[in-house]
Amino acid sequence: MALLIPTNPAAENATNNLDVMRKIISLLKKDMLLELRQQYSFYGLLLYGASTLFLLFMALESPEANVWNGLFWITQLFICINAVAKAFLQESKGRMLYYYTLHHPTSFILAKLLYNGILMLVMSGISLLFFILLMGNPVDKMGAFLGLVFLGGFSLSLVFGFLAAIAARAQQNAAVMAILGFPVIIPQVVLLMRLSATAFSPLLEVPLSTVLLLLALDALVILLAVILFPFLWKD
């Protein structure tokens, strides 16, 4: 693996794990601070989710459980694209160059993925709340469903987080992210929809092996991001 990763000046400094952790935390803090200072983007995201939901609310009243499930995950997908897109697309070229001199690519991408994940966890919770308020609550096992929503939101944010990095390097917008991401995300969304369908019926058990499969896919995405990001980052 070591051969695959090109070196940069910051790479030599970040040798021990503690240092990497500290850098990830400092990058995470920076993103959080940015979020707090520029609250309009978070509210914009909330408004995006709310207006999508309101449109659905107008389009159909009290959908059946499987329609509810499908709509919920599609909404999550679109919210995720919009939430994650700005994480990379908001960084200007000069600022990226600045990060390049300061950080190891691994800590940079991990910090970004973690930040996206946290943002998406918050958004998932809020959109679930809205969904139950407006579209009714067909969920039987709420605890399991909530867990799946958070797991799903996190998984989506990981894949789209890396694709956002690609789209940002290609100087493209969120639309290209959707083109790149939708085919890749299909297996995970199908797994998630099938898993969450079991939370609607009191008779079905949530299959643990599928949950583990999703976790394994998440680990795979993180690994790929860590291996591949250094190539995107170098100009």
Added chain:
Amino acid sequence: MKKHWWKILSICLLAYTFIAGLLGPVPRLPLLQETIRNLYFHVCMWFSMMILFTVSVVYAIRYLRTLLPKYDRASRLYAGTGILFGLLGYSTGAIWASYTWADPNIPLLDSFSTIARDPKLIGAAVALLVYAAYMVLRDSINDIDKRARISAVYNVFAFVLLFPAIWILPRILPSLHPGNEGNPALDVKNDISSSMRIVFYPAVLGWTLLGVWITQLKIRLKKLEDKQFES
């Protein structure tokens, strides 16, 4: 001559595929009947497609390690030929399905949405969409080096995430497709009979070699184009 033996082999194998495939003995199965001969064409298209995509991703990795433009060119063109084989796989599959799966009482177009829900078709559709997106991504970047690097990264990322679509989904979702347990068409016990296997394996090799041949020609053409563009 020494370098071209595999081209002759490809022609011979494909001639054998057509002759033995259309005339040779096949088991008579209910519903399938003579359409089972399509196995030598339809299934081989998917095998070749996956092999060509794998070659493409290997070249992408080699590009990332060396940054030589020739690997990028090969990666792009192998992916293109892979898409061609995928489309051919779809059309041969559509013909086959129209004789075996489609309900004869309702028009073919009406049963399409049911057929397309089959997990193997989903996997194939995902593969084609991924590589179509790869082409779009490539064409959207103007800088040559940047284009090569970014699309190689996407190629590797998407290829690895394609595995769940192809190997995990079919085992979870219900399917009409044969070969649901184990590896389709490679299962010795309960899949295809041995009389078919002696045609099927050479056919896979023949079609794949044809795909490589097509790509080699395209690579040479592209190399010339690039040279002309530079001068």
